[in-house]
Amino acid sequence: MGGGSAGGGADAGGSAAARRFQAVRTSPPELRAFLYRMPKGADLHSHLTGAAYAETYMRMAADAGLCFDVKALTLVAPTAQAPCGDAKSARPGAAAVIADSVLYPMALDALSTRDALPVSGYSLHDQFFATFGRFRAANSVPNSTGDLLAEVVDRAGRQGERHVELMVSFGTGPAAAIGKSFPWTPQAAADLAGTADRLIAAGLPALVAPARQEIDAAEARMRSVLGCGTPAARPGCAVSVRYLQQVSRTQSPGPVYATTLFNALLEAQEPRVVGLNFVAPEDNPVALDDYDLHMRMVAEAKRRQPGTNVALHAGELTLGLVPPERLRDHIRKAVEIAGAKRIGHGVDVMYEDDPQGLLRTMAGRKVAVEVNLTSNDKILGVSGKAHPLPVYRAAGVPVVLSTDDEGVSRIDLTNELQRAVEEFGFGYADLVGLARASLEHSFLPGDSLWSAPGCTPPVREDACRAVTARSEKARVQWGLEEALARFDREIAEVR
Numbered sequence: 001m002g003g004g005s006a007g008g009g010a011d012a013g014g015s016a017a018a019r020r021f022q023a024v025r026t027s028p029p030e031l032r033a034f035l036y037r038m039p040k041g042a043d044l045h046s047h048l049t050g051a052a053y054a055e056t057y058m059r060m061a062a063d064a065g066l067c068f069d070v071k072a073l074t075l076v077a078p079t080a081q082a083p084c085g086d087a088k089s090a091r092p093g094a095a096a097v098i099a100d101s102v103l104y105p106m107a108l109d110a111l112s113t114r115d116a117l118p119v120s121g122y123s124l125h126d127q128f129f130a131t132f133g134r135f136r137a138a139n140s141v142p143n144s145t146g147d148l149l150a151e152v153v154d155r156a157g158r159q160g161e162r163h164v165e166l167m168v169s170f171g172t173g174p175a176a177a178i179g180k181s182f183p184w185t186p187q188a189a190a191d192l193a194g195t196a197d198r199l200i201a202a203g204l205p206a207l208v209a210p211a212r213q214e215i216d217a218a219e220a221r222m223r224s225v226l227g228c229g230t231p232a233a234r235p236g237c238a239v240s241v242r243y244l245q246q247v248s249r250t251q252s253p254g255p256v257y258a259t260t261l262f263n264a265l266l267e268a269q270e271p272r273v274v275g276l277n278f279v280a281p282e283d284n285p286v287a288l289d290d291y292d293l294h295m296r297m298v299a300e301a302k303r304r305q306p307g308t309n310v311a312l313h314a315g316e317l318t319l320g321l322v323p324p325e326r327l328r329d330h331i332r333k334a335v336e337i338a339g340a341k342r343i344g345h346g347v348d349v350m351y352e353d354d355p356q357g358l359l360r361t362m363a364g365r366k367v368a369v370e371v372n373l374t375s376n377d378k379i380l381g382v383s384g385k386a387h388p389l390p391v392y393r394a395a396g397v398p399v400v401l402s403t404d405d406e407g408v409s410r411i412d413l414t415n416e417l418q419r420a421v422e423e424f425g426f427g428y429a430d431l432v433g434l435a436r437a438s439l440e441h442s443f444l445p446g447d448s449l450w451s452a453p454g455c456t457p458p459v460r461e462d463a464c465r466a467v468t469a470r471s472e473k474a475r476v477q478w479g480l481e482e483a484l485a486r487f488d489r490e491i492a493e494v495r
Contacts, residue, residue, distance in 0.1 A: 012432040012484070016492035021428040025421060035421075036414045038431065039483035041438035042163035043156060043402050043413050044311070045344050045370035047246075047279065049132065049139055050405025051152040051166070054111035057135040058104070061094035064141035068097045073110035075137040111135050112408050113378055124378045125321070129281050131408050145214070146221020150236065154226055155406075157235030159414050162480050163442055167244045167277055170218075171211025171266065172259050176251060178202050179258025189253065189293055192300045196261055204262045212270050215243070219272075240476050242274040242443060244311060249287040249294060250280045256290070257297045264305040274443035275309030276301075277344065282316045288326055291333070298338035309443045310338055311370070315352075316345035318380045327351035332358050335367055342441060344370045344404075347380055349388050359395035368398040368441035373419045374411045375404035384423050400438040432484060439477045446471025449478055457481035 012018055017038070024030035061068070061075050067084035069076050069091050076091065078084045084093035087100040097103040109115045111131050113124055138144060149166070156164050178199060182188070188195045219241075223229070228237035245263035247256055263276040278294060280287060287294075302308045314334035317327055327348045334340040335358075343362075346369040352358050362369075369392050377383040392399050401416045403409070420426040420434075440448055447467055449455060452474070454463035458481050467474040 012429040015428070015488045017484075017488045018428040020491045028418070028422070031421065032414065032418055035417045035431075036159060037487065038417070039160040039435065039480055039487050040162070040413060040417075041435035041480055042165065042400070042442050043161055044165050044342065044368075044400055044438055044442060045167075045372060045402035045404055046152070046164060047167045047405050048145070048148055048152060049135070050408045051403065052148045053151070053407040053410070054108045054114070054131075054135070056148070056151055056407070057111055057138045058094055058098055058107055060138045060141060060144060060147060062098055064094075064138070066094050066137055066141070067091040068094055068103070068107055070103070070106075072134075073106070074134040075111075077137055077140075112410055114410050125281075125380070128375075128379050128405075128408060143221050145218040147225060149218055149222040149241070150225035152406075153222065153239050153241055154234050154236030155412060157237070157239045159412060160483065161239060161413060162476050162483070163240040163242070163439060163444065165242045165244055165274065165442060167246050167279060169246045170214045170243070170273070171207050171262065172246065172248075174207050174210075175204060175259045175262035176248075176255035178204060178207075179254035179256070180252070182254045182258075184253045192257070192296060195257065196300055196304065199258045199261055200265075204258060205265060207262055208266050208269050211266055215270065215272055240444070240472075241272075243272055244443075245273055245276045246279045247276060248280045249278045249282070249290070249313075250284045251286070253290060253293060253297075256294060260294075260297050260301045261304070264301040264308045267308055268305050271445070274445075275311055275341075277311045278313055282313055282330070283322050283326075288322070291330060292337075295333045295337040298340075302339055310340045311342035311344060311443075312338060312340040313344040314340070314346060315343065315348040316376075316380070317348045317351075318382050319348075319351065321380065324351065328353050332361075335362060335365065340367065341443075342368045342370055345372060345376060346370075346392070347376050347382050347388060350391060356395075359392070359397055362392075363396040363398075366398055366441075368400055368437065370402045371399050372402055372404035373416050373423070374409050378409060387423075389420075389424060398437055398441055399434070400441060401434055402438075435480060435484075436477070439473065439480060442473065442476075444473035444476060446473040449474040449481075458485040 021034060024034050066075050067078050082091060085091055087096045087103060097107050111134050113128055153164060226234045226236045245266060247259045267273045298310055312334040315331040329352060331343055331346055331349055331352055334343060349355055371389050401420060403411060403413050403416060406412050417431055449464060449467060452464055452467040457464060457478060464478060468478050
């Protein structure tokens, strides 16, 4: 399986689970049920705010007394001059919207890609990115981050995911404000090291402690909602959770650089933060024009904090969305300049200069590609034979399947596995390999389970004990292997 597996393990292709998979793979309903139960590795590419469903945002908005602007299709806070009205008003309260059989479907459509074209009148790409501004007000209410975490992490647990790495923005607002206060000049861009010194001296390190407190509060709320540590604990309590700090690439250079530096500082001091990522539409004019500068900023942040893990959205582009000249080098620069260990999307790889050379570089460096099939279909219109997933696999580039924004797209990770089966012919052994690869390329600390000589789960457990004792990554990987073996036994018993 080209670029999909990590380690050996039991012969997944000859197992009872594999035989059951073969029996149901041509029946979508039965395949869905099988894949939902199947143990999974990690979802490595998931934006927290985009992973929550529109229904959740509407409930949060109702609880907080927010309004829904019918014309702008946006959740807004009430003011003395513009309070929330009833269902017939221009700004009904969210609770009134939920109770209205016409307004509620309209709101769900506006806050997601459900029936997007009939609602928006413009492309799915634009509808997708518009949703984030439309539900932003709900993200500002008390406990919102913890409530979103509870929903997303519990959904992961119910599907048998072992680990998630969620893109978040703890403390990035104050960091961006520091960057905004600095006038950006050609000299600032030419001397990124000196500019970093000045930004750090302006107070970035002081923002680390408050950001850690934000994480504490959000996780406490999540654990409370999920009932962790109680007899009523929900499945999400068993999921390993880590965070990737976001940098909005559509800002001016000062805020982008300050946020990048801050995120690297936070990762160095907060073990729950395991990396950083640049987000927002890659085809945005600012993101396109400043792309090279952004890659240099990441490189400087890594030079200062060598342990910084970088996963970058790169190649979330296609012909027609941007001119062909814009498709030539984003993935390569993310890998070679910014030192990205994982690439999010990577859809335009074969439009890059010397794509075969780039594929060899990625395979040699073991740079994984986070493939988001539904997102690529909705945002870029790229799916099936037009998608480069088989190209990456054939070149030996590691690949993982992820969801991107499962709430906005109205999907889950199981759906992405099913698309891989139905569109690309993946078999059970391929899916097991992808699950293992997702944990192998996670940013969990410690050595890989597969680095231990003679460790071939679920057999010869003794050979694996040393690595699982010292490595969190290996322990999570071992948990996946145990779950896969248990799943196979359960399938065999049913038969």
